[in-house]
Amino acid sequence: MQPAEVRLDGIGKSYGEQWAVRGVNLHIRRGEFFTFLGPSGCGKTTLLRIIAGFVFPDEGTIYLDGQPMDHVPPWRRNVGLVFQNYALWPHMTVFENVAFGLRERKVAPSEIERRVMETLKQVDLQGTENRRPSQLSGGQQQRVAVARTLVIQPRLLLLDEPLSNLDAKLRIDMRIELLKLQRDLGLTTIYVTHDQEEALALSTRIAVMNGGRVVQESTPRQIYEQPANEFVAAFVGQSNLFSGKVLQADPRVIEVRTDDNLVIRAASSASAKLPERGDEVLLSVRPEAMELRAAGSTPTGANQLTGHVAASAYQGSFVEYEIQLAGRALKTYTINPKGRALFQRGQGVVVIFAADDVVIVRSDGE
Amino acid sequence: MAFLLAILIAFILYPILRVLWIALSDETGNLTLIHFLNFFRRPLFREALGNTLVSGLLVVVFSGLISLPLAYIIARYEFRAKILLQTAATLPLVIPPFVGAVALQLILGRSGMVNLLLMRWFDMTIPFMEGLTGVVLVQTLHFFPFILLNTVVSLSNIDPSMEEMAQNMGCHGFRLFRRITLPLMLPGFIAGSLLTFIRTIDDLGTPLMLNYKNLLAPQAYLRITTVGMDDVDGYVVCVVLVVLSLISLLAARKYLGLAEYATVQRSAPVTRRLHGKKLLLVWLLCGAILGVSLLPHIGILLLSFSKVWSFTLLPTAYTLGNFAEILFRAPHFIKNTLLYTLLAAGLDIILGAAIAFLLLRSRLAGRNLLDAIATLPLAIPGVVLAVGYLRVFHGWDFPGLGAPLTSSWVILVVAYTMRRLPYTVRASYAALQQVHVNLEESAQSLGANRLKTFAKVTLPLISGGLVAGGLIGFVTSCVELASTIMLVPRIELGPISYGIYIYMQSPLGRGAGAALGVVAILLVSLGTYLTHRIFGGRAGNAFRI
Numbered sequence: 001m002q003p004a005e006v007r008l009d010g011i012g013k014s015y016g017e018q019w020a021v022r023g024v025n026l027h028i029r030r031g032e033f034f035t036f037l038g039p040s041g042c043g044k045t046t047l048l049r050i051i052a053g054f055v056f057p058d059e060g061t062i063y064l065d066g067q068p069m070d071h072v073p074p075w076r077r078n079v080g081l082v083f084q085n086y087a088l089w090p091h092m093t094v095f096e097n098v099a100f101g102l103r104e105r106k107v108a109p110s111e112i113e114r115r116v117m118e119t120l121k122q123v124d125l126q127g128t129e130n131r132r133p134s135q136l137s138g139g140q141q142q143r144v145a146v147a148r149t150l151v152i153q154p155r156l157l158l159l160d161e162p163l164s165n166l167d168a169k170l171r172i173d174m175r176i177e178l179l180k181l182q183r184d185l186g187l188t189t190i191y192v193t194h195d196q197e198e199a200l201a202l203s204t205r206i207a208v209m210n211g212g213r214v215v216q217e218s219t220p221r222q223i224y225e226q227p228a229n230e231f232v233a234a235f236v237g238q239s240n241l242f243s244g245k246v247l248q249a250d251p252r253v254i255e256v257r258t259d260d261n262l263v264i265r266a267a268s269s270a271s272a273k274l275p276e277r278g279d280e281v282l283l284s285v286r287p288e289a290m291e292l293r294a295a296g297s298t299p300t301g302a303n304q305l306t307g308h309v310a311a312s313a314y315q316g317s318f319v320e321y322e323i324q325l326a327g328r329a330l331k332t333y334t335i336n337p338k339g340r341a342l343f344q345r346g347q348g349v350v351v352i353f354a355a356d357d358v359v360i361v362r363s364d365g366e
Numbered sequence: 367m368a369f370l371l372a373i374l375i376a377f378i379l380y381p382i383l384r385v386l387w388i389a390l391s392d393e394t395g396n397l398t399l400i401h402f403l404n405f406f407r408r409p410l411f412r413e414a415l416g417n418t419l420v421s422g423l424l425v426v427v428f429s430g431l432i433s434l435p436l437a438y439i440i441a442r443y444e445f446r447a448k449i450l451l452q453t454a455a456t457l458p459l460v461i462p463p464f465v466g467a468v469a470l471q472l473i474l475g476r477s478g479m480v481n482l483l484l485m486r487w488f489d490m491t492i493p494f495m496e497g498l499t500g501v502v503l504v505q506t507l508h509f510f511p512f513i514l515l516n517t518v519v520s521l522s523n524i525d526p527s528m529e530e531m532a533q534n535m536g537c538h539g540f541r542l543f544r545r546i547t548l549p550l551m552l553p554g555f556i557a558g559s560l561l562t563f564i565r566t567i568d569d570l571g572t573p574l575m576l577n578y579k580n581l582l583a584p585q586a587y588l589r590i591t592t593v594g595m596d597d598v599d600g601y602v603v604c605v606v607l608v609v610l611s612l613i614s615l616l617a618a619r620k621y622l623g624l625a626e627y628a629t630v631q632r633s634a635p636v637t638r639r640l641h642g643k644k645l646l647l648v649w650l651l652c653g654a655i656l657g658v659s660l661l662p663h664i665g666i667l668l669l670s671f672s673k674v675w676s677f678t679l680l681p682t683a684y685t686l687g688n689f690a691e692i693l694f695r696a697p698h699f700i701k702n703t704l705l706y707t708l709l710a711a712g713l714d715i716i717l718g719a720a721i722a723f724l725l726l727r728s729r730l731a732g733r734n735l736l737d738a739i740a741t742l743p744l745a746i747p748g749v750v751l752a753v754g755y756l757r758v759f760h761g762w763d764f765p766g767l768g769a770p771l772t773s774s775w776v777i778l779v780v781a782y783t784m785r786r787l788p789y790t791v792r793a794s795y796a797a798l799q800q801v802h803v804n805l806e807e808s809a810q811s812l813g814a815n816r817l818k819t820f821a822k823v824t825l826p827l828i829s830g831g832l833v834a835g836g837l838i839g840f841v842t843s844c845v846e847l848a849s850t851i852m853l854v855p856r857i858e859l860g861p862i863s864y865g866i867y868i869y870m871q872s873p874l875g876r877g878a879g880a881a882l883g884v885v886a887i888l889l890v891s892l893g894t895y896l897t898h899r900i901f902g903g904r905a906g907n908a909f910r911i
Contacts, residue, residue, distance in 0.1 A: 052534060053533075054530055074530070074533040075533050075536045076536075079534065081531065083530075087525065087527035087531040090550070091549040101536060104536035
């Protein structure tokens with residue numbers, strides 16, 4: 001079946017006084033891996049359930065391949081769904097679980113047998129067909145859930161935090177498997193998660209959600225490198241945020257005096273519209289963009305801040321430092337320096353970062 | 367530990383083993399099966415066994431038929447009259463079955479309200495209450511709530527994503543119910559049915575009140591009380607009863623195990639609103655169920671205020687004399703009930719908490735034995751325990767009492783305590799399971815010793831469960847008849863249930879008996895209400911064991 005395109009047109013759903021989601025407009029193209037990313041309670045699961053048909057929106061319309069879904073019940077949407085807890089039926093074997101959807105579609109028994117076995121092979125579960133779900137490991141159960149959904153060849157795949165019940169290492173392995181599977185099948189996929197790493201790794205596009213609204217919709221790189229607002233900058237990855245007033249702005253560089261009385265220079269390209277002198281702005285700098293030098297060295301760079309190491313955490317592939325400046329603390333990541341010595345607690349350092357690495361995430365009037 | 371084991375062995379295991387031994391030994395003390403062969407050779411006993419199985423099965427089947435649709439409606443739909451339906455479902459629980467039997471006689475019996483009307487209009491009667499039909503009718507009306515509550519719990523324990531997944535796969539409507547919902551709730555449903563089956567074969571009061579003797583429980587009672595303590599047949603009947611109950615209990619536990627593994631609660635199950643024709647249908651159903659389940663209550667209330675009521679639709683003269691009788695002339699029935707049941711409930715709470723604590727928090731050898739013996743009373747019909755007590759404690763002075771235990775009211779407290787012990791053990795066990803060991807360990811690492819930790823951390827956290835367990839014990843002991851009727855040493859030491867039984871023996875005493883019945887209903891209602899307050903929406907769990 002051809003993968004679907006999905007259009008959400010002004011979707012809103014309220015529970016009592018509270019809007020679970022509101023004013024959501026999205027267009028998900030054929031073959032995309034689209035992720036709803038946000039903290040718990042942001043409305044991402046509600047949105048997924050609306051697309052699956054378990055929740056009917058109070059406002060707006062869902063279109064699957066251009067058809068409005070206003071009165072279409074879940075069992076007529078031909079949309080595949082994988083639950084967070086897998087929802088495998090304990091009273092059926094693996095085979096019966098996977099065959100369920102085909103039986104509902106009145107597929108001939110020999111065809112069912114062939115397609116179930118083929119799909120089980122696809123997810124590397126040959127030989128488990130006569131077992132009960134409870135006899136499988138968490139990772140295997142997860143793959144049964146995926147197989148059960150794929151076997152009906154849905155036009156759209158919906159995944160509700162499918163990896164969150166797996167342990168950390170397996171989660172990363174399954175992430176790659178899922179990525180390859182989706183790209184091979186070219187199946188339009190909507191993925192719900194609160195894990196920003198997962199979202200960045202898997203998605204072609206991401207909608208970051210907060211308080212029932214989509215706050216940024218973009219590619220993973222843009223979401224990470226150009227967060228639209230403070231929420232996205234803080235929620236996706238780590239950020240050092242500075243609020244302050246524009247000292248001067250020209251087409252090359254914008255100079256900002258922060259509330260902690262630091263002066264930071266940002267590249268003018270970081271802002272869509274050139275701010276004016278005196279505008280309130282918020283700046284974001286990623287920890288890995290900040291480089292450390294021992295105090296007393298004379299580095300070059302647009303931004304140089306002096307301070308001392310308040311804490312250092314060795315993480316293997318990188319070292320996380322907390323640097324105490326005059327008025328505030330900064331977080332920095334340094335790639336494992338191999339043979340060279342690490343900075344010690346209390347040691348004086350200079351933090352340097354380029355104007356290009358400073359992102360203006362929000363300014364008044366925008 | 368040793369002390370607890372000693373108590374349980376003395377008052378549960380040993381009396382049962384004595385009964386078993388008498389049934390399995392000959393005069394010279396050798397092991398023999400001859401008594402059981404005799405049992406199966408006698409047509410009377412074969413018939414009693416058959417009747418017991420058939421009536422138990424019918425009660426379960428009819429209750430199931432009533433309960434399934436009602437449970438589905440309660441668990442899955444939202445409508446304003448739902449509270450009425452839920453109330454209707456608990457009403458039969460507050461009226462003891464033998465009281466219900468009397469009330470139904472007045473309404474459905476040979477010269478009851480309905481048959482008098484049928485006679486007047488159509489010149490015919492329907493023998494609702496004759497023989498086994500009456501027993502099954504009364505028991506179904508009384509026991510269906512157990513299955514209903516159980517089924518509601520089973521249904522609402524089903525993870526909603528199980529059904530949503532099937533809908534997502536293209537399955538809906540009745541097909542969804544048949545392929546997913548029913549198989550998932552079936553283990554819980556079967557377990558509930560088996561537990562109800564145990565209660566029906568344990569029920570001595572209903573057949574006695576309806577004067578239908580050919581069931582196992584009344585046979586055991588009659589053998590021991592009329593033929594005598596040394597009649598072996600009585601003991602054999604007891605053992606057959608225990609075996610039936612035990613098999614059902616073990617099967618129920620197995621199914622409950624299955625049910626638990628099938629249900630991982632994720633979120634509140636989805637309920638839908640009802641509209642239009644469906645709503646009307648549900649309203650009619652609620653009305654019908656409420657009406658029928660209220661019949662016994664109405665009957666007993668009328669009877670308690672009646673001076674004369676025979677061969678007429680309604681009482682011909684009303685009086686408050688019946689209540690004067692039981693409140694002022696013979697107040698000991700109520701006093702005794704309160705004394706015995708509150709004492710028993712208190713003892714149950716202490717024993718239950720101690721046993722649950724040992725089971726969950728200690729590594730002592732013998733824990734499993736303790737658990738097994740503490741659960742055993744669920745499978746011991748009241749008649750059998752009473753027979754065991756009479757056998758063991760009769761004829762020798764109990765230390766500290768100066769008389770045989772069986773000639774003191776203490777024996778009733780002991781019987782109630784032991785019979786309801788499983789409830790408090792289960793309730794405390796469940797409550798204690800919720801208390802993570804880390805909570806206690808934190809207190810200990812902060813300097814509190816074991817006793818202080820228990821008193822300041824554990825006890826406050828499990829007190830709700832303890833009280834709820836005790837309340838269930840109190841409620842069920844209030845209306846216990848099977849062992850009461852055999853163990854009451856003298857009439858003035860009898861509790862309410864015994865009083866009702868005695869009063870009901872004579873036509874003149876029926877009014878007073880009914881008044882006592884009303885008091886019993888009030889006591890049980892109060893206890894049930896408090897249990898609901900504590901357990902909240904999970905009240906159904908209390909009846910699951």
